[in-house]
Amino acid sequence: MKRQKTVYEAAIDHGFTRRDFLKMCTALAATLGLEYTQSDKVVKAMETNTRVPVIWMQFQDCTGCSESFIRSSQPKTESVLLDMISLEYSEVLSAPSGFQVESSMEQVYKDYKGEYIIAVEGSIPDDDSFLSVGGKSAKDTFIKMAEGAKAIIAYGSCSSWGGVAAAYPNPTGAKPITAHVKNTPVILVPGCPPIAEVMTGVIAYIITFGKFPELDHLGRPTSFYRHRIHDKCNRRAYFDAGLFVENFDDEGAKQGYCLYKVGCKGPTTYNSCAEMRWNGGVSYPIQSGNPCIGCSEKGFWDNGPFFERRAKIPGTQTTINPDEVGLAALGLTAAGIAVHAAGTVVKKKKDDKRGEEE
């Protein structure tokens, strides 16, 4: 097995000073949600841990996850890419292409079996004819690489839940990658795309501690997915007050009222947008006036129109306006009752008459 440079060595090679390195470790500790006193743990890990070989695989995706990843501000994408990991294969970032890059995937499989990490973007179709990369079935390549991996990171909602490609009627038979993983541990980092700092933060945690961060019941890191957008939303005060945007061009929209009535999915969406925000903490959809579409939630693509509040009929991919349907059902029932009541009276009158005659 080849030896990789440690993260510290790699950083120094890239022109970091020791001071820069320590700063990076402290900031990283903060991103990972560690206490300040624990930042020396991060330093120790970075000094001794070698860079981890990473294969970045793309299936039925839009490359949005890669786009997000390369915009991380803390930890900086460069320091993740150049110092912490050794990115051996990536459709977007690898310098070589064609046979050359495909063979480097083979090489990693041989040299670092049980050591390397796979990052996956995109869903995998059941039918191979929908997706082959380098002339080979993408599913087969993934299954083989997954077996030899130490861990798998599912970046984005496609690899985590199936994503837009799996939207009804799901013509390609798109499935989340977990459908094809047997024994390798998988961490889900859903979002369309996930927040850059969450993406780099997860990988940095794995490299620092050599294990996954704490996961929730769906396999997502709790530190980033434990809160609903609604619970941390900057517009929440307007929700509680009862001040709602009714239309995107009304006064409420200008005032920054709550977007609940224009379909905000914040109350059912787990993600850290409201806390970490996007683009280095500049803003996030709700802050800039767009309701949350729930992009990190399983099945969000089939949860009805983005700008309407609806309810899903459990077990189906159909959503309805529950209050409209409910009122209609109530009306029908009332009409039925009126008819039944009339029938009851008529029948009783008849029966009473017969009783008197007897």
Place this chain on the structure above:
Amino acid sequence: MSDLMPNLPNQTPNYYTPETNSEASFHPERPIKYKPVNESVKVYVWELPVRIFHWVNMLAIILLMITGVYIGKPFASASIPEEAYYSNLMGWMRYIHFFAAFLFTVNLLFRLYWVFKGNKFSTSNPLRWVFWKEVFQTIKFYLFLKNKKPHYIGHNPLAQLSYWIFIGLGSWIVMLTGFYMYTEPQHASFWGKLFSWVPYIFGGDSYTIRSWHHLAAWGFMLFTLIHVYMAFRDDYLERNGSISSMLTGYKVEPKKLVGGKDEK
């Protein structure tokens, strides 16, 4: 207390026939209490705890329906615009919803206890063949078809079935999904952990759970409408005081139904 356990004759009739119907053969060790009134008897059907449960349940459901529909689709806005500081409309709606939800839950748990403690009218057992035979007859009765539906002092089997579905199942759906949503901001807390298994039965994501809650809530509204109609209808047809029985506990019934001798 006298109302709770009225001192009424309740000698078990010696010629009582278990085949009469599902009600007569049900829990013979919990005898029916009644008072003779001319040809009829005043039967003590709904014990005080059952009546209290009924009206508390009604109050809670009305509060839950109004506030719940508001939460789902806020049909009114705060009257003071611009600043969130001055109003708490949704806040109050949610507060009342949660208050009523706790009332609803405690009330229902108490009623479950009374299933074991109360008289035979306070419980039901659908796991008897005769129960389903009579459900079928009762359905025919409601469809104005020729039927062999016997008369019941308590709920007829179809009514019992509707309680199983709406009070039995429906309540648990709204309670479990409701409490799950209630603890969503704090999954790691004690209460959060208590309901952490709810997604496994209701299908994973938060949106689906919320949808269950909202749809089941409309189920309650449909049930309420039908339930009220049925009660008035029964009162009209039988003239046995169905409506007032939920206040007084008593229904007027022919003597033979409780096993007494028919004088005629």
